[in-house]
Amino acid sequence: MMVKVLLFTILCYQSCAEIIQTQTDHMCELILDTKILFIPANETWSSSEDPCVVYKCLKTFENENKIEIEKIECNITCPEDYVYKNSTKDCCGSCYATFCMLDDVKHKIGSIWKSDNNCTVNECVYNSDEPYVTSYKKSCPKINSCELESIEVKDCCPYCNSMKSMRKNLPLINEVKLTNRDKYRLHPCLRECVEGQELTCYYEFVVENFQTMSKACYNCPSNMTDCYKPHCIPADGMMRSITVVNRMMPGPNIEVCVNDTIIVDVKNHLMSEGTSIHWHGLHQRNTPYMDGVPQITQCAIPVGQIFRYTFRADNSGTHFWHSHLGMQRGDGVYGAIIVRKAEELNENLYDYDLSDHILITIDWTHLPATSIFTSHHHSGGSNKPPNILINGRGKYFGNLSLAITNNDEMVPTTTESFEEFETTFNIENVEETTTESINQDEHQEVINRSSRSISGAPAPVQPPEKLGNPSQESILVPFEVFNVVKGFRYRFRHINAGFLNCPIQLSIDNHTITVISSDGNALEPVEATFLTTYAGERWDFIVNANQEVGNYFIRARGGMDCDERFTSAFQMAVLHYQGAPEEDPKEKPSYDMKREGLALNSLNTGSGQETSITAAELKSYEKKENKILKPEPDYKFFISYDFYGKDNPLFHVENLYGFNQVEIGRIYTPQLNHITMQMPAKPAMLAKGLLDSTFCNESSLLSQGINCREVFCHCTHVLQVPLNAVVEMILVDEGFTYDANHMFHLHGNYFNVIGMDRLGTNVTIQEVKELDRMGRLRRKLIDSPQKDTVTVPDGGYTIIRFYTDNPGMWFLHCHIDFHAEVGMAMMLKIGDYSEMPSPPKNFPTCFDVSSDEDREKRSNSNSLKFSIFLLFIQVLLY
Ligand SMILES: [Cu+2]
Numbered sequence: 001m002m003v004k005v006l007l008f009t010i011l012c013y014q015s016c017a018e019i020i021q022t023q024t025d026h027m028c029e030l031i032l033d034t035k036i037l038f039i040p041a042n043e044t045w046s047s048s049e050d051p052c053v054v055y056k057c058l059k060t061f062e063n064e065n066k067i068e069i070e071k072i073e074c075n076i077t078c079p080e081d082y083v084y085k086n087s088t089k090d091c092c093g094s095c096y097a098t099f100c101m102l103d104d105v106k107h108k109i110g111s112i113w114k115s116d117n118n119c120t121v122n123e124c125v126y127n128s129d130e131p132y133v134t135s136y137k138k139s140c141p142k143i144n145s146c147e148l149e150s151i152e153v154k155d156c157c158p159y160c161n162s163m164k165s166m167r168k169n170l171p172l173i174n175e176v177k178l179t180n181r182d183k184y185r186l187h188p189c190l191r192e193c194v195e196g197q198e199l200t201c202y203y204e205f206v207v208e209n210f211q212t213m214s215k216a217c218y219n220c221p222s223n224m225t226d227c228y229k230p231h232c233i234p235a236d237g238m239m240r241s242i243t244v245v246n247r248m249m250p251g252p253n254i255e256v257c258v259n260d261t262i263i264v265d266v267k268n269h270l271m272s273e274g275t276s277i278h279w280h281g282l283h284q285r286n287t288p289y290m291d292g293v294p295q296i297t298q299c300a301i302p303v304g305q306i307f308r309y310t311f312r313a314d315n316s317g318t319h320f321w322h323s324h325l326g327m328q329r330g331d332g333v334y335g336a337i338i339v340r341k342a343e344e345l346n347e348n349l350y351d352y353d354l355s356d357h358i359l360i361t362i363d364w365t366h367l368p369a370t371s372i373f374t375s376h377h378h379s380g381g382s383n384k385p386p387n388i389l390i391n392g393r394g395k396y397f398g399n400l401s402l403a404i405t406n407n408d409e410m411v412p413t414t415t416e417s418f419e420e421f422e423t424t425f426n427i428e429n430v431e432e433t434t435t436e437s438i439n440q441d442e443h444q445e446v447i448n449r450s451s452r453s454i455s456g457a458p459a460p461v462q463p464p465e466k467l468g469n470p471s472q473e474s475i476l477v478p479f480e481v482f483n484v485v486k487g488f489r490y491r492f493r494h495i496n497a498g499f500l501n502c503p504i505q506l507s508i509d510n511h512t513i514t515v516i517s518s519d520g521n522a523l524e525p526v527e528a529t530f531l532t533t534y535a536g537e538r539w540d541f542i543v544n545a546n547q548e549v550g551n552y553f554i555r556a557r558g559g560m561d562c563d564e565r566f567t568s569a570f571q572m573a574v575l576h577y578q579g580a581p582e583e584d585p586k587e588k589p590s591y592d593m594k595r596e597g598l599a600l601n602s603l604n605t606g607s608g609q610e611t612s613i614t615a616a617e618l619k620s621y622e623k624k625e626n627k628i629l630k631p632e633p634d635y636k637f638f639i640s641y642d643f644y645g646k647d648n649p650l651f652h653v654e655n656l657y658g659f660n661q662v663e664i665g666r667i668y669t670p671q672l673n674h675i676t677m678q679m680p681a682k683p684a685m686l687a688k689g690l691l692d693s694t695f696c697n698e699s700s701l702l703s704q705g706i707n708c709r710e711v712f713c714h715c716t717h718v719l720q721v722p723l724n725a726v727v728e729m730i731l732v733d734e735g736f737t738y739d740a741n742h743m744f745h746l747h748g749n750y751f752n753v754i755g756m757d758r759l760g761t762n763v764t765i766q767e768v769k770e771l772d773r774m775g776r777l778r779r780k781l782i783d784s785p786q787k788d789t790v791t792v793p794d795g796g797y798t799i800i801r802f803y804t805d806n807p808g809m810w811f812l813h814c815h816i817d818f819h820a821e822v823g824m825a826m827m828l829k830i831g832d833y834s835e836m837p838s839p840p841k842n843f844p845t846c847f848d849v850s851s852d853e854d855r856e857k858r859s860n861s862n863s864l865k866f867s868i869f870l871l872f873i874q875v876l877l878y
Pocket of ligand 1: 820
């Protein structure tokens with residue numbers, strides 16, 4: 001392993017020493033680092049600091065002593081599967097095996113495998129340079145509430161076969177008191193899926209105004225168990241009014257098997273507004289009236305009324321339900337719909353797919369969302385979410401989180417240390433604590449910075465209190481905990497229910513994640529460190545519990561309006577290994593992220609990057625027929641958007657407080673093809689042809705001589721396409737105003753994401769059309785991933801394609817509620833009315849209530865501002 005090289009004699013090697021030849025016959029004398037050393041004749045000596053330098057005392061022919069110095073060079077080449085390691089004592093190291101041998105099979109260090117009918121878990125570990133196999137019996141998750149006869153064994157672990165329980169007549173669901181998430185695990189439809197065994201699954205949703213930290217929370221969070229009491233919604237410990245279903249947030253999980261029939265009776269117990277529920281990700285084939293979009297597929301459910309949704313769960317995957325009215329989703333009306341099937345693609349990659357591993361994030365404000373909406377749009381109030389919740393809970397550090405990054409000492413590391421924390425860090429007066437924390441001026445600067453728009457457009461100064469000082473409770477509220485057992489792999493199902501512009505970057509300390517599905521469609525697995533998700537998206541990933549038994553942070557970091565320029569919003573949950581202490585990880589909760597690694601679906605990032613992968617670059621694993629493959633689509637639409645400085649009469653009144661008249665509270669309007677969507681006066685699916693004369697789009701308006709770049713266009717934006725066509729949409733974020741990001745959700749259909757790129761900080765629609773004409777918009781048709789919600793990079797484009805085989809009126813919109821609500825939306829009319837299913841018998845209507853439009857018609861029947869005689873579709877043929 002070593003080669004000796006004679007360096008030189010007598011001379012000093014490096015800066016080592018002064019060498020003195022002795023007068024005696026027996027010794028060489030050497031001064032090394034001020035120490036005098038005697039080396040006996042014909043012997044060697046080496047320094048502990050550099051064992052590779054060897055001093056040798058030699059006798060010369062003249063019988064004099066001299067010192068020869070040798071430098072040893074080590075051979076560091078090792079055989080395959082061995083790795084060279086330096087020695088701490090000797091000059092040269094050794095080659096060490098990087099694998100364990102068990103039954104003549106090599107296993108890499110760190111790998112985990114099962115044997116003995118999956119009952120034994122083996123791991124190749126490393127200790128004192130020797131890899132060895134450690135084995136332990138698989139420990140199984142506990143089974144709650146299962147009758148003895150229904151317990152079966154699979155993969156060495158007992159599980160509850162609910163189908164068996166079903167046959168034994170579990171209590172009817174409305175007889176079970178469904179007061180919190182755990183109770184929904186008793187629902188008979190949550191079961192092992194068996195092909196051909198479909199059920200009808202009934203749920204009752206009561207939508208009502210409620211409150212976080214209500215009296216149902218008793219002494220939460222000082223008494224932690226109180227935070228889990230029925231109807232206790234701790235959120236982040238900050239009191240506010242909310243809107244929720246069944247006094248839960250997130251609301252009840254609907255977990256069914258593919259082709260089950262879902263029946264949900266939605267009771268509107270709100271005080272003063274309608275409601276409706278959209279089943280996001282489910283396509284409502286043959287049931288377009290159940291899509292839950294007020295004014296498109298139904299009338300909003302009036303106060304005090306019940307509406308019954310009935311539809312088939314015909315596409316499997318991780319989906320979610322949420323209110324599609326106003327800001328109700330942001331106030332708490334959201335929950336998971338998980339549709340499983342007997343054989344899942346990628347199921348060989350994980351051991352468990354449990355209700356416990358549904359992970360829903362939402363951006364969170366401390367005032368009701370409508371209040372934030374009106375304050376932002378009418379008086380320049382902040383639209384930046386100060387916090388994020390994971391499964392409806394989390395801590396809130398508020399302004400403290402800005403200071404935490406400045407002073408590492410002043411952070412509570414466990415939920416118990418609040419008092420200690422409080423004594424060193426005055427919560428009420430952040431700036432007075434120490435010289436290292438931010439002072440009053442800096443604090444004001446942080447606040448000012450927080451409210452400044454990036455584009456430099458005037459933005460009002462946000463009063464500090466609006467960021468919200470955390471209450472004592474807000475730091476004590478327990479983090480959400482996800483339990484795992486070392487040696488197993490878990491399918492996590494993530495839903496981003498966000499309503500503002502706060503993309504979430506997820507990561508798990510010490511772990512990577514393997515992404516296997518998005519929006520209900522299987523993907524070729526990709527192992528990544530970070531996953532960014534946008535409002536309305538769902539991503540499934542596998543977490544391999546292969547680290548030391550312990551507690552690790554699952555981190556959700558906000559981007560865009562939640563990033564360090566504004567609120568630095570973040571939240572944590574805990575990945576808890578069985579056997580680890582019941583406590584939070586030792587790391588400090590912080591917005592900071594020092595980790596590096598592959599990032600998936602990153603914010604405003606184009607394709608072809610080394611460290612990130614866009615959604616368009618993922619590969620579909622689905623085995624369905626891909627109907628979009630033809631080189632040229634049948635219909636191609638360019639949809640461009642930006643924020644425009646127009647006198648939008650919803651927020652500005654010319655000559656009173658016009659866009660150019662005011663400095664504070666000036667609102668830029670997001671529009672699709674320069675049109676603000678006006679929701680139809682009557683639900684379009686029900687009114688059928690009655691409304692067609694009010695529909696508009698870019699070409700119909702142009703044909704009337706209306707240039708929407710100059711005037712404010714506000715009409716029912718509709719694109720019409722026939723059945724069985726391939727439609728391509730090129731979504732372009734021109735990105736001149738603000739450095740923003742929008743994500744689009746299409747109802748009723750999947751689309752293939754066939755291209756995505758960022759061309760610069762901004763781009764015009766003309767430039768994109770020109771690139772397309774020259775064939776320079778990259779498209780990947782084969783194996784392109786299917787989704788229903790996708791981001792568009794700012795200053796770039798996303799190309800989607802879909803096949804029109806689901807007739808109906810389908811909403812296409814930005815999934816940021818503040819944008820959709822001000823008209824960043826349009827409707828797709830797929831097929832003719834005659835091809836759409838008829839509404840269910842006795843389907844409620846609201847036609848007898850007159851609308852603004854009816855009134856306008858009566859008073860001015862000949863001059864409807866943007867009326868169009870017939871709607872023709874602009875087809876851009878190439
Ligand atoms: Cu948007």
